[in-house]
Amino acid sequence: MSNLKLASDLKAANSKLPIDPATGKPLPPKAHPGYYPGFSTLGQKGFWDDATRKLIIQRVEEVPPIRFFRPDEVDLLKAVCDRILPQDDRDNAHKIPIVNGIDQRLYDNRMDGYRYEKMPPDGEAHRLGLQAIEAIARQMYGKPFVELGSLEQDTVLKTLHDGKPPAGQDVWARMPVNRYWMLLVQDVLEVYYAHPWAWDEIGFGGPAYPRAYIRLENGEPEPWEVDEQPYAWKAPENSLSGKNELISGTSEHGATPGQGGTH
């Protein structure tokens, strides 16, 4: 391999990493990103109840096999999930598997209990959505989605976020684009932030029975939690998802992700 190609491979790899704003250089991948270094919810599993411990350990150790999606769908979905929740700041040993979790939910037919009247059932919605994403990639760049660079992939997905997809109209005739986008992003979030490594990243205490908390106010950490040590970072240059712009195309009062977590 020539030095030039090596350098450009390195540059491509580096360009997916988040950046230290002070130096402008990419931050190397970590085993444990986030502002709570050394914090491990799994390390506290001795204080959990049996049913919870069994479930969480299974979640970490037994990654479910792919049973719902076809192999080509899996590759595409993996690439899509990699942009919806990039994990380039995680080292290879600590990437959280996402596609398997989505696949399992669809295979088990575990639904949320409601379906918008203009949406097909979730499994079908995912399949149709993937078709549409592929169509947009080919329309915009003439290549399959999996072969695009990360900025191009972000651009494709952003058209869904903005509610203005330039292709796949046969799919969008069967389901509203913003509802599909929300379904997709929600499913990714549900898998990622159910994982103990994600809890470590955000400083969430994890399961709390029978041992709960003694310090409820002022954000004080428990004796077994870790103080926050924030560091500055920003999204890599060739990504679009660092900016936060509201999802378009939803009615002001509708398109909510359900009532979970409140009231």
Place this chain on the structure above:
Amino acid sequence: MIKPDILSKFPRNHLLRGGGEIAEHVREGRFQRSLALIAGLSSILSGLEASYEHYRGSYSRRVMYTPLIASAALLGAGVWAFKSRKAARTVLPVVSVLSLADGVIGFYFHVRGIQRKPGGWRLPIVNMIMGPPVFAPLLFGISAYLGIVAYYLRREDDPEEQTMPRPAHAHSWAKYLPGKIEHENISWRQDLREGRFQKHMAAATVVWSFFSGFEAWYSHYKNNFRYKMQWTPVVIAPMLMAAGVGAIKSRKVAHTWLPAVSALAIADGSLGFYYHARGVLRRPGGAKLALYNIIYGPPVFAPLLFAACGFVGLLASLLRRESR
């Protein structure tokens, strides 16, 4: 040891002479009235503390009303004993013993309450911090203890000469004791009446300051020692315990270290009271949510109970030592 003739050089209403007289009374065990009043008034602290802490526990058992009743009774008994010699001989000891018993019963319930929390004693720190405060009921025994001690004392206006020791057969139960103990029984009574109980009171200081210091430690630990001053009672309590133990062994320690550390504890407790009161007002909502913030702010009277341990130590340093 204060020589009486030095005192007579001061006019009657001089501060030093007044202080000297108090010390003299204490030395001779003639301070029943004052101690009874102090016991009664200090039980207000315990009663108020228990009343709002038990409201926090929703008075989920009727027995949680007893410390309120007991401390109100002790207040009444203390004031009455201040006024009446007869009350000091009858009502005060009974109410004090009942209050002490109530404290022990409370301790039992608090231990049981901690055990019943999820995880029980397998999560000792968490459940002690979040459960009922384990030593608080015993701390309320300080007032009861002072009341019991007061029962045995002579009053301020008793004559200065020592009276004869009481005969052994004055109390019918005494005749069931073996002769050796009987003799000692009379002796400790006499010691108390005559103000010679420094070692006992020093021992009491050790016990109460252990309870108070432990409470301060885990309560401040719950707060993650957010304020550096929160370390002071945790450091002073063992010092007071050490001074108390030393005072039992050595008269010298009893006259030097014990009063010094006790005074430090009193100062620290008073400072703590100020900080706690300030903390209550600084909580969100401040005085607008007065009842709520008193319940869930730092416990306002707890530092004063720590100061009370210091008071017991100081009192001990003024006493004479037992004859044995």
Place this chain on the structure above:
Amino acid sequence: MQHVDVRMRRYRTDEEVDYCIVGVGAAGGVLIQRLARAGFKVVGLEAGPFWDTERDWVSDEAGSHKLYWTEPRVIGGRDPLALGANNSGRGVGGGSVHWAAFTPRFHPSDFRVHSEDGVGVDWPMSYDELKPYYELLELEMPVAGPAYFPWGHPHGYAYGPHPMGGVGDILIKGCTKLGIRVSAGGPVAILSGSHGDRPHCIYRGFCIQGCKVGAKQSTLISHVPDAIKNGAEIRDNCMVARVNLGKNGRVTGVTYFDPAGRECEQKSKAVIVCGYAIETPRLLLNSACPGFEKGLANSSGTLGHYLMAQAGNVILGRFDELVRMYKAPPAHALTEEFYETDSKRDFARGFAIQTVGPLPISFAKQMMVAKGAWGWGMRKVMMDYNHWAALGLLGEILPWHDNRVELSEEKDKHGIPVAKVTFNLHDNDKKLIEYGKNKVMEVMWAAGAEEVVQEPRYAHLVGASRMGSDPSKSVVDKFGRTHDISNLFVCDGSILPTQGSANPGLTIQALAARTADYLISQGDDVFTSSSRSMERPPVRKNLSPPGTWGKGVPRLT
């Protein structure tokens, strides 16, 4: 975690019982306990499982889906309601298993909304008729709250308030700065002191995933054990498919699918439907038969209509200092200062502001909508999770005819037509939401937030089988008896004609206790006669579960 020592009584499959209760949730649990205690033969049929809280529940957000009703429903309308997680419960205890347990009462004005504010409808009963049952349930659950709750009909609580978490402190700070009164530490149906064999709250923040401690009330732990001890039978995993009408215009029982999927029939002298705002109308619509082609007990045509959800926008604020909002129950402080209609505002009725405590997955979903976060933006805001606090708006959406539950073409796994829920916001609702949302944001800014965003959503679900005194405009009378059929009752959240800005849980359980008193007073008349007495029953205090009395502090009012 509750151990019931007696074996549950089992009725023979061909035996006719007195009452068959469909759905053993918040209302069903209270009814089954009262009726069993009064000596009736009662069978409760529950579509979900009879939970063993130690074995079946986990202290994990993603692992708790089975607590919620996740059987299919279709949603539509201009402003569709997203149901699913935390909307309806499934399993013994129903919604009271996963509710956040806020238990404020309705205000006296809620019962006279039409007379006083010219919107909605009046209830066929007054606050005074429900008040004794509020007081009873507040002791039975029990409810912890401040010594003095100043709004509506002011009252105190027999059990002391709870400590604050980070979000509660922020609500108090913001409200104090703006001069708004706030209720700290309740009212919530969560123990602040131990109660019988139930330990008190350990402040772990997993209320919505089911309380493994037993501190938060659900009828599963507060009423069902007593029901079983008094001879009630609860059949779990049994989905009721129809209520059967007999030849004489009275119901004869229900048809249901047992756990193995076999169709069975349970005969009873009377039926009480307690399926909540969607399943109750769905069942009655599916029970249509000759004489009731539009649905059983639906001669008025209002069955399924006047469905209400409350506006539940979540306002999120980022703070410079750490909050760690996952500690403490999500429900621990609220203010009802804006509850009543204020003529200076351009809309009728009002809203409440409450603490909420989203766990990571819920928070992430909220960030997706509130900030449009995805990709690196989402990773970044999630790493900041501990700096965020969340307050919930709870706004009174009025009852509208076009907000409704109907049957769709789709069928569930038993072949029963699935419910379709249509929802649209009207003018008053939109103005209320706009004002309320801005007010909550104002509170968040006043508390010192440096960034404030909001996410539109809804909470709770009541109505669709409403009570009324006019049989042409309502389905049931003020005691829950359907106007059309004298031995068919409905008693759950679906009978509420208006919803106020209060969480409906306490009101639903109080109405159930009141209906139980009525049924007990009527005795055998319910089973044999078609006369309908409207006489107020006496308030029975001897029917409460054991351990209710002799505790707590004397209440202020």
